[in-house]
Amino acid sequence: xxxxxxxxxxxxxxxxxxxxxxxxxxxxxxxxxxxxxxxxxxxxxxxxxxxxxxxxxxxxxxxxxxxxxxxxxxxxxxxxxxxxxxxxxxxxxxxxxxxxxxxxxxxxxxxxxxxxxxxxxxxxxxxxxxxxxxxxxxxxxxxxxxxxxxxxxxxxxxxxxxxxxxxxxxxxxxxxxxxxxxxxxxxxxxxxxxxxxxxxxxxxxxxxxxxxxxxxxxxxxxxxxxxxxxxxxxxxxxxxxxxxxxxxxxxxxxxxxxxxxxxxxxxxxxxxxxxxxxxxxxxxxxxxxxxxxxxxxxxxxxxxxxxxxxxxxxxxxxxxxxxxxxxxxxxxxxxxxxxxxxxxxxxxxxxxxxxxxxxxxxxxxxxxxxxxxxxxxxxxxxxxxxxxxxxxxxxxxxxxxxxxxxxxxxxxxxxxxxxxxxxxxxxxxxxxxxxxxxxxxxxxxxxxxxxxxxxxxxxxxxxxxxxxxxxxxxxxxxxxxxxxxxxxxxxxxxxxxxxxxxxxxxxxxxxxxxxxxx
Numbered sequence: 001x002x003x004x005x006x007x008x009x010x011x012x013x014x015x016x017x018x019x020x021x022x023x024x025x026x027x028x029x030x031x032x033x034x035x036x037x038x039x040x041x042x043x044x045x046x047x048x049x050x051x052x053x054x055x056x057x058x059x060x061x062x063x064x065x066x067x068x069x070x071x072x073x074x075x076x077x078x079x080x081x082x083x084x085x086x087x088x089x090x091x092x093x094x095x096x097x098x099x100x101x102x103x104x105x106x107x108x109x110x111x112x113x114x115x116x117x118x119x120x121x122x123x124x125x126x127x128x129x130x131x132x133x134x135x136x137x138x139x140x141x142x143x144x145x146x147x148x149x150x151x152x153x154x155x156x157x158x159x160x161x162x163x164x165x166x167x168x169x170x171x172x173x174x175x176x177x178x179x180x181x182x183x184x185x186x187x188x189x190x191x192x193x194x195x196x197x198x199x200x201x202x203x204x205x206x207x208x209x210x211x212x213x214x215x216x217x218x219x220x221x222x223x224x225x226x227x228x229x230x231x232x233x234x235x236x237x238x239x240x241x242x243x244x245x246x247x248x249x250x251x252x253x254x255x256x257x258x259x260x261x262x263x264x265x266x267x268x269x270x271x272x273x274x275x276x277x278x279x280x281x282x283x284x285x286x287x288x289x290x291x292x293x294x295x296x297x298x299x300x301x302x303x304x305x306x307x308x309x310x311x312x313x314x315x316x317x318x319x320x321x322x323x324x325x326x327x328x329x330x331x332x333x334x335x336x337x338x339x340x341x342x343x344x345x346x347x348x349x350x351x352x353x354x355x356x357x358x359x360x361x362x363x364x365x366x367x368x369x370x371x372x373x374x375x376x377x378x379x380x381x382x383x384x385x386x387x388x389x390x391x392x393x394x395x396x397x398x399x400x401x402x403x404x405x406x407x408x409x410x411x412x413x414x415x416x417x418x419x420x421x422x423x424x425x426x427x428x429x430x431x432x433x434x435x436x437x438x439x440x441x442x443x444x445x446x447x448x449x450x451x452x453x454x455x456x457x458x459x460x461x462x463x464x465x466x467x468x469x470x471x472x473x474x475x476x477x478x479x480x481x482x483x484x485x486x487x488x489x490x491x492x493x494x495x496x497x498x499x500x501x502x503x504x505x506x507x508x509x510x511x512x513x514x515x516x517x518x
Contacts, residue, residue: 009072011036011169011200017066019052026052028224039201041211044221045244045439047409050204054171059084089162093174095154099147104129106146107161136160152183171202177437180300188214208237222246266290269459270428275320280306281482288459295473296463297501302479305347308432308463312344313337325427343426345417347433354405354413361387361401364419390419394449411442418449429453429460435469447472467494
């Protein structure tokens with residue numbers, strides 16, 4: 001198919017789009033327009049209406065009002081899957097690739113053979129898959145099982161599959177959430193080469209820096225409305241954040257940043273000595289005192305996440321000791337870590353964190369259900385009362401404790417995960433990327449909660465590569481390939497910490513945290 005020439009107008013144009021779900025207004029007179037070959041960012045806090053727009057642009061929902069056109073023509077009828085597929089595709093944060101099938105089978109799912117009764121020629125299928133992958137320069141073996149692919153390779157396969165249906169407009173929903181820095185670079189290179197062929201992207205991300213790295217245009221939604229569309233080059237980060245929050249940003253430090261708080265001293269609550277997990281990290285030691293939030297910074301291959309999971313009992317180290325409040329913890333056992341007083345917020349709330357069909361109350365009390373009634377029975381009244389305390393304490397936005405947790409926004413789901421970690425009243429809270437995939441307001445409130453936990457005399461460890469997560473810390477250890485390469489007191493500059501996480505340098509000897517110019 002020939003690339004749409006620029007004079008054909010936008011690849012997609014939505015105007016006057018409104019959508020209600022019951023009493024909730026999900027979109028109010030929203031609009032967006034994306035040109036051929038353009039990389040267009042859509043940003044906004046959770047609940048701003050981004051997901052609803054995606055569901056309308058991909059034909060999953062029909063708007064109550066407004067018009068939607070692709071290449072100047074009205075959108076296909078609802079339910080005409082083939083017509084929608086040939087116009088638009090979405091690569092979601094959660095992959096739609098089927099793990100048990102091969103790459104070739106995933107690429108041609110439901111269209112393996114020329115007709116319903118014709119047998120599938122596997123040789124021909126693999127050949128078609130090889131051609132398709134080569135056409136878009138995707139270096140993946142068509143015979144490989146999808147479950148053996150990296151996150152990044154899966155995304156490339158999804159993009160190739162979308163293009164094979166003829167779509168020249170692709171929505172990327174948080175595509176970098178699970179990639180490390182090098183994976184993100186490779187993804188962006190791939191997207192730029194496809195843009196040169198006339199493919200347009202709608203890029204949805206909470207990492208605002210990526211908007212500046214990749215996109216030419218940015219549209220901001222807030223409270224279900226279109227706020228602004230502007231050239232990225234003409235909108236600085238502060239103006240962008242103001243458009244998202246509707247507030248004037250005061251100063252550069254976020255509200256949850258530490259302002260030189262120190263720990264209350266006293267003996268260490270968490271002592272880690274000589275911890276080693278082959279292939280992940282080696283000879284790791286750390287002391288955290290009451291009142292202290294310690295950051296463990298590192299990119300995907302640094303070993304910081306595996307270290308956090310070791311402390312929570314999910315992984316068994318080959319050597320080393322963990323002590324909480326003076327008592328040795330049996331490593332490699334989740335119940336032992338819980339009993340010793342380690343509360344844990346896992347990296348992926350969908351996989352390790354929540355039971356979506358269960359209520360907010362049940363999810364919040366999973367760790368303490370044995371304490372909510374006699375002889376192992378759980379008294380619903382106690383569960384509800386406990387959950388209600390958590391809901392008000394953490395300001396969880398929910399219709400009530402009985403609402404299913406799947407009905408909550410990402411930020412509020414994450415608060416339920418934190419509520420559960422705090423339910424055991426731990427001495428030490430270990431949180432892995434606690435604000436992954438949540439908006440700026442929820443981020444503030446989640447990190448404020450972690451700060452309050454420490455201020456109440458406990459210790460907290462935040463394991464993350466998100467700089468905003470680490471600003472709440474009293475000090476930050478940077479890991480690279482399994483070892484701590486630098487330690488920073490509060491007041492580090494982004495450049496210093498990122499260089500250390502990327503293995504480029506330790507803490508510089510300059511006292512001012514400004515960028516040095518060579």
